[in-house]
Amino acid sequence: MAFDVPRLADLDVENQRVLVRVDFNVPRAEDGTITDDTRIRAAVPTIQNLLERGARPVLLSHLGRPKGTVVEELRLDAVGVRLGELLETPVRKLDESVGDAVRAAIDSMGAGEVCLLENVRFHPGETKGDPELAAAFAALGDRFVNDAFGACHRAHASVAGVARLLPAAAGFLLEKELDAFGRVLTDPDRPLVAILGGAKISDKLPVIANLVERCDAILIGGGMAYTLLAARGEPTGTSLLQADQVEAVRANLERAKETGCRILVPTDHVVADSFAADAKTQVVEVIPDGWMGLDIGPETRKTYAAEIAAARTVVWNGPMGVFEWEAFQAGTEEVGRAVEASPAYTVVGGGDSVAAVSLFDLADGMDHISTGGGASLELLEGKDLPGIEALGSR
Numbered sequence: 471m472a473f474d475v476p477r478l479a480d481l482d483v484e485n486q487r488v489l490v491r492v493d494f495n496v497p498r499a500e501d502g503t504i505t506d507d508t509r510i511r512a513a514v515p516t517i518q519n520l521l522e523r524g525a526r527p528v529l530l531s532h533l534g535r536p537k538g539t540v541v542e543e544l545r546l547d548a549v550g551v552r553l554g555e556l557l558e559t560p561v562r563k564l565d566e567s568v569g570d571a572v573r574a575a576i577d578s579m580g581a582g583e584v585c586l587l588e589n590v591r592f593h594p595g596e597t598k599g600d601p602e603l604a605a606a607f608a609a610l611g612d613r614f615v616n617d618a619f620g621a622c623h624r625a626h627a628s629v630a631g632v633a634r635l636l637p638a639a640a641g642f643l644l645e646k647e648l649d650a651f652g653r654v655l656t657d658p659d660r661p662l663v664a665i666l667g668g669a670k671i672s673d674k675l676p677v678i679a680n681l682v683e684r685c686d687a688i689l690i691g692g693g694m695a696y697t698l699l700a701a702r703g704e705p706t707g708t709s710l711l712q713a714d715q716v717e718a719v720r721a722n723l724e725r726a727k728e729t730g731c732r733i734l735v736p737t738d739h740v741v742a743d744s745f746a747a748d749a750k751t752q753v754v755e756v757i758p759d760g761w762m763g764l765d766i767g768p769e770t771r772k773t774y775a776a777e778i779a780a781a782r783t784v785v786w787n788g789p790m791g792v793f794e795w796e797a798f799q800a801g802t803e804e805v806g807r808a809v810e811a812s813p814a815y816t817v818v819g820g821g822d823s824v825a826a827v828s829l830f831d832l833a834d835g836m837d838h839i840s841t842g843g844g845a846s847l848e849l850l851e852g853k854d855l856p857g858i859e860a861l862g863s864r
């Protein structure tokens with residue numbers, strides 16, 4: 471896997487028009503106001519560095535899913551305003567992302583100015599990875615910097631296509647992500663412990679398959695735990711169960727024995743009589759008929775916390791229970807606190823896992839919190855990400 475990509479610091483950018491793919495796909499309220507500008511803030515160091523080195527940054531981003539047509543509500547104007555405030559620099563927002571007018575505007579940019587192009591997904595070729603659209607982007611710049619980790623698992627024109635046509639490098643945000651996952655996946659300090667949870671085992675089996683080859687232990691929680699329990703022949707009541715995955719799970723359990731990776735499953739559970747926030751609950755070791763597991767139990771939390779405390783590298787993806795509901799929060803919270811307190815190098819990825827980190831205020835104790843849910847999962851699967859591949863190796 472390519473963790474050793476060309477880096478922004480090594481790219482000659484002075485006086486160059488530098489296309490920067492950023493991920494400004496920010497959450498917005500009904501009226502279009504930006505409710506969380508984390509992603510805009512995350513791109514600031516790269517943009518500032520380019521300005522300091524005398525480059526002319528030209529930013530490309532998507533927002534939402536306009537599906538290849540112009541959707542007024544998905545224009546990037548509000549994003550441009552917010553970026554200007556954060557940079558304390560004028561941001562020139564254009565209403566297109568390719569073409570002669572865009573090119574002329576870029577060529578007339580003054581020193582210290584930043585240009586933001588329109589939502590790249592207004593073009594149907596973007597998500598198709600259309601080479602012509604990639605060439606039209608490339609015609610606007612002299613260099614390309616990818617700082618959109620959250621889009622790197624997409625072979626889109628503004629992510630992968632354009633990277634092959636210009637001298638290219640990873641921006642600071644992408645570099646940070648790759649360093650973090652590289653540290654987990656290549657020659658980690660041991661023991662390396664993975665914590666995997668979330669809803670569906672089918673989403674996470676490819677991750678398990680890859681991590682079984684690398685980890686000393688995998689701690690399993692969340693809805694996916696019940697398919698593992700079923701594969702071991704244990705009763706799971708009405709818990710989330712993907713019967714069609716049982717065979718694949720067994721194969722992974724067998725493989726784990728060969729690689730010496732210990733796979734831990736919950737030994738007790740918080741079960742509920744229905745899938746509801748106010749369901750009747752109890753703690754059990756064996757799940758009774760008619761009950762469903764919605765969180766790991768107190769014994770399991772203790773066992774997992776001890777594993778995490780003894781680890782030297784920890785990677786966490788997926789909550790341990792239905793943490794959105796208070797009655798089923800404790801598993802995710804206690805495991806999260808153990809990660810926070812662990813002296814290990816700690817990496818968290820996954821949209822809901824990151825939400826749990828902020829809900830329980832654990833961010834300070836984490837070494838790296840990934841900005842890309844889907845992209846980080848694919849890294850953990852051991853896949854090559856198109857956006858990263860396209861940058862080539864150093």
Ligand code: ADP
Pocket residue numbers: 667668669670673691692693694710763764765787788789790791792793794819820821822823824843
């Ligand atoms: P991430 O976004 O961190 O990768 P996932 O999307 O895979 O995580 O899973 C998160 C979801 O899993 C949460 O909405 C949570 O409620 C759900 N979940 C966790 N445990 C269970 C469970 N025991 N039964 C059903 N759903 C669960």
Ligand code: MG
Pocket residue numbers: 820821822
């Ligand atoms: Mg999720």
